[in-house]
Amino acid sequence: MKAVFLIAANLMREIFRKKDFYVLLLLLLLLLVYLLNAAFFGIRDVFRYMKEIGLGLVFLFSLLISVPFAAKVMIDEAASKTIYALLAKPLSRFQVIIGKFLGSLFVAWCSFSFFFFLFVLASVYKQGVFTGILYFQVYVAGLCLLLVLTAMTLCLSVYCTFSTTITLAYMIYFLMSWFGGGLHESLYKIPLLGQAVYYALPHFEFFDLRHRLIHLWEPVPAWVMLALVAYACLYSGAMLLCARYGFNKRWL
Amino acid sequence: MSNEVLILKEVSVTYRGKAYSKDALRNLSLSVNRGEVFGFLGPNGAGKTTTIKSILNLLYPTQGSIFVFDSPSFHPRVRQRIGYMPEIAQYYWYLTPRELMMMYAGFFGIKKNDALRKIDGLCALVGLEKEAGVLMKNFSKGMMQKVSLAQALINDPELLILDEPTSGLDPVARMKVRDIIKDLKAKGTTVFFSSHELSEVELISDRIGILNAGRMVTVADMKDILSQKGHRQSLERYFLDIITKEENQ
Amino acid sequence: MKRIIGSVSAAVFVFAVLMLALKIDVFFYLENARSYARQSDVLYNIFGQLRNDIAAILYLKSDEYFHGGTEHPHGEEHTIADELSGEHKHHEDVPSQRQRGKEEDADIFLRLDRAIHAHRVQHLAPDQSAEIVPWFSLAVLVDPEYVQAYVVGGYWLGMRLNRPDEALLFLKKGLKSNPQAWQIYSQIGDIYFLAKKDYRKAAAYLERAYLAMDAPDVNKIDKKHVLIFLATAWERLEDYRKSVYYYEKLEALVPDPDVAKKIAGLNAQIKGISVYGQE
Structure with a gap:
């Protein structure tokens, strides 16, 4: 276990020693400040659009960091041959996969947390109200989303090139987020194959609780949050097992 | 505990692509004794790096078996006693040599204070005292080679595998590497290394094996090679004779 | 220090590009629209x-x-x-x-x-x-x-x-890019009529809306809406002839006994005024 955390901890150094994260953080800050001060037709006390755009930026910037990062950890390792020195140590290949996954996940979560915190500050300042439970639920759902996305991207990176991995990861994410809700009507009716595809696809739309925060709906029940966490853990586990299978068979 | 630290028995490795198949190793058998320095030679494409990768479980033999310290090579715990210096010295640009070696030391279960002392000693040994805390993104090839050698020694290995250890180094650094290998041998470390620098192999090896087109052509004692009658024999001349004979057959 | 300066510069640069990009893009988009680029490009x-x-x-x-x-x-x-x-x-x-x-x-x-x-x-x-x-x-x-x-x-x-001034600014901005849009003229007219009670300006914009409503896709309900407001605006301005003119157009479009009565009433008022004028 210690080896896994060592790999993860060292991987996190990369994101904080590169400029990308800081550029996105500052850009988000500038955009939030701009949104805070924007007044449409002299009307200042409108909040929902600011929450919608702000939250959208938080998730977008988190995706911009997490997907390329997760896509390249294994590919870069193999391409730059650093994998040889790593696997010459008393580590199994699965430990390397888990370590890289945890490192990528912590990078994604850290970035998301920083961005989300900025957004919460801006949103509470604008609206003057802090609906704690809703913010918490959106935050946890976001963490679960990144858990599944990181695992899926890492799994894809074991089988595909870097550009294919990024393209597929973004495509699956956006298609499921936008159209996932309507899949039940179409796919589910096809027995066996349709249902298998329906359950196999990652349902990113489940983790999108933003509209509840934007429109101040009531919080989701506790069983929904538990189900989201369970789904995220199970799906990620399946993705990591797939990655393990592919990586174990690979000649380096 | 047997005297043979590394045993390869009838190992074959075949690379298969969509439209081709290549036998990189063909029924290779080899053993390396405890405490000896074994030079592994061969022309380009002979299969030297493939052999080393098979030993480290980076790729899987199509046939045959490999034992390290009497255990099958695929067990991760076997690598607890191995140090490896890869042919291409590339490490993480966002780490310093000290951070890299701390991570590797952690894999071996070395405690933090011990690891720090070891790292300082190793950096002094390879000539990286000033660069130990500098990010590796701007390191030259020679500096990376030094990092590569230092990280291979972090766990005081009983078996040290070096793939082209002096590649990219200036003559002074090469002499340093030779001295390090001699010191390790004096401590009882087994060294298995591949190289194209035959003059260096001649200076430090106890035994050599010559590989050609995936087959082990010959394994011989260095003393026997150099003491052959009627010639002012050198390893280079011996190597060329062997390879030429192979190619004419 | 270099990393901080680099990050800040990059963030500010991207922010500026984002803010300007859409404005520049829209400028060229409208320029192309005016030169009918959409048909060929x-x-x-x-x-x-x-x-x-x-x-x-x-x-x-x-x-x-x-x-x-x-x-x-x-x-x-x-x-x-x-x-x-x-x-x-x-x-x-x-x-x-x-x-x-x-x-x-x-x-x-x-x-x-x-x-x-x-x-x-x-x-x-x-x-x-x-x-x-x-x-x-x-x-x-x-x-x-x-x-x-x-x-x-x-x-x-x-x-x-209840922000008619902002509404009018917004709609007039829309007219700059869409000078033939009868819908915008109509809405401006409605706002002047209902919110600002400025019947003269309402009539001016509604007339322009009516003139632009020649297209075959304009339906009767929209024309009726414009004509009602136009006729009523002129009525409020006490220009009964113009009011009758538009009520008659409305009657021709969608026959309605109430409209016919209104026309009759207004005609009577016109005659009454004429009589008084003669006297």
């Missing part, structure tokens, strides 16, 4: 359509916000513009699109989806109505030729949020 057509789609998405956001953040099906009998322009209390408290279907047919995934996304439809309270306004502004920012966004946005500002 493939790229212009492709990106023009993309622009339209993005603007449509932003405009649809206003409908989503109006219904409390839910997607709900629109009846065949009315459009989104009608939704946003009228009272549709019958849509309130109905299940949203995602809630439909039998509960017993739902598997765990569907139940989860409904628990997260489904919500009863609820119109925004009057004090929250301003929340939909930014989306009109953003839609026309992306597509300055999106007439419907100007019209509906103008309606909400002028009639619902």
